């Protein structure tokens with residue numbers, strides 16, 4: 388069995404990003420709940436082909452409103468299931484009409500003479516559920532853990548508005564995740580074109596970093612001065628939770644939660660929740676319409692050429708610009724960053740901290756030893772809300 392002591396740094400850095408079939412990291416990562424889609428884009432009675440960890444799945448919403456995730460292909464002759472029909476809570480394959488119920492059991496084979504299909508014909512199903520505007524699924528082989536780690540107290544308070552965004556980026560999930568643990572990037576990547584209160588908090592001062600391992604992941608604190616301290620609650624294995632000012636100085640801060648979910652080794656799905664307290668019907672409507680207009684279908688990848696070849700940035704100087712700037716930095720590292728010649732420096736303390744934890748957990752997983760049972764932070768340990776103290780967060 389491979390253990391940390393026998394694996395070189397170069398090998399560790401080669402193994403950690405790889406999550407497709409047959410990889411240890413892929414099997415380990417699948418043992419967590421991940422968001423896979425925006426709830427409002429998955430309609431009742433419709434099915435969709437999706438890919439995660441390099442594997443095809445069939446995502447559909449039953450007529451009751453419940454989401455379901457199954458393997459991507461029909462076991463009969465192997466065509467993709469999402470091109471079939473949703474019937475109640477079941478899915479019927481387009482090719483010869485075999486029908487699978489919500490537990491994956493084949494319940495009809497219209498072209499066969501016998502009445503009941505044999506018991507052993509079934510498709511694998513995966514637990515799926517809606518939460519705060521996103522569909523989460525558990526794609527591991529074992530029984531799913533309780534749906535707890537992805538939850539946040541801030542998302543479950545009453546009287547909040549929520550907007551969700553989704554983008555696919557052509558780069559490995561880990562270089563995106565590492566960006567969450569790299570607050571020094573904010574001073575450069577997000578320096579140009581900044582606006583609003585968020586823009587005002589972006590300075591070129593380099594932060595002093597403090598990293599702590601928490602029950603849920605990593606608390607990263609970036610200190611740029613006594614009145615400029617930014618804390619983030621990074622949650623294992625691929626979520627970052629930050630509190631972020633919005634546009635106006637009086638506006639309440641937003642909770643921003645970003646998941647970077649591996650579609651394949653070279654594509655990452657970014658699903659993001661923006662959530663803030665209600666202000667007034669008029670202000671809330673204004674904010675939500677702005678989000679819908681600027682971010683509902685925005686894709687940095689669609690602007691890849693303009694961004695990389697012309698350095699032409701999107702017009703929206705808040706949501707679109709932030710995404711485009713991060714896109715350049717992360718996709719600019721290549722589909723899977725070559726770390727063999729990487730030259731780390733003091734500002735990479737968060738990245739190193741993250742890699743050590745990921746490697747520790749991966750080694751335990753593949754050696755059959757207990758891995759850390761991550762759990763969500765209790766309310767007191769959650770990020771501070773807006774107020775005299777939190778204004779410095």
Ligand code: FES
Nearest residue numbers: 461463464480483
């Ligand atoms: S391939 Fe699905 S029913 Fe034949």
Ligand SMILES: [Fe+2]
Nearest residue numbers: 573576577713
């Ligand atoms: Fe960024």
